[in-house]
Amino acid sequence: MRASTLDNYRERVIWLRKVKAGDVEVNSGEYKYFDSLKEFCKMKGSSFTIIAYNSLKSAANLVNSNGESSVFAWEELKLLFHQAKDTVDMSMALVPPILPSSEVLAEQALLDAHICSMAFLELLGFLSSISETLDSNPRLAADKVRIQLEVSKAKFKSIISHASNCNSAKPALTLIKNRDP
Structure with a gap:
């Protein structure tokens, strides 16, 4: 050596x-x-x-x-x-984290707002179309709602709730059935 x-x-x-x-x-x-x-x-x-x-x-x-x-x-x-x-x-x-610029944050906020409005308009259109099926075939309407919930969860999972990213509990979307006879 x-x-x-x-x-x-x-x-x-x-x-x-x-x-x-x-x-x-x-x-x-x-x-x-x-x-x-x-x-x-x-x-x-x-x-x-x-x-x-x-x-x-x-x-x-x-x-x-x-x-x-x-x-x-x-x-x-x-x-x-x-x-x-x-x-x-x-x-x-510990090195302080590098934070994104205000321009980047503003762009992300606008993108999130756009995605939220798309989700709202898509679900509004779906609810309008299903209102006609609800009276004639409630089971078919319930199935369509379940499918739409799954599609919406997958498509818009980034905006469902940022708070759900912090918790281990996942947000639950459930179907509320009308109890009127």
């Missing part, structure tokens, strides 16, 4: 100890390297370079930070990494 790989391992251990002790402040660009040890290997610091995960593991198994041979050095490095990670304020790492 190359000396530079061993030096990289040692420098990473020193840096992690400084982070854990609070002597080194992690900047916002370095937060992503605390996701996992594999991500940490992709980090380039002032005293160490990018290293392959398996190379870091091999170096850890050859020598610990004191220069002594150690069977547990890899486990010690993983523990040190997690301890350093716990000291880093990861709340600062």
Whole structure:
């Protein structure tokens, strides 16, 4: 194994100890390297370079930070990494979401309004046509209503209710039968 790989391992251990002790402040660009040890290997610091995960593991198994041979050095490095990670304020790492522009939101609102008006007009036309069938054949009318409900649910599912996307309960459309004799 190359000396530079061993030096990289040692420098990473020193840096992690400084982070854990609070002597080194992690900047916002370095937060992503605390996701996992594999991500940490992709980090380039002032005293160490990018290293392959398996190379870091091999170096850890050859020598610990004191220069002594150690069977547990890899486990010690993983523990040190997690301890350093716990000291880093990861709340600062959260990148605020990129919100759509007001023009995009306005276009989406107009599209939703258009789809809602199409749904309304389609159902209004259906109800007008079925009102003639209702008296002569109620069962046929009920079947047509069930079919139309399914078609409308499929066609206009994006506008049925945005609130239903938050809840596990799905909106239920049911047929209300006239109880008059």
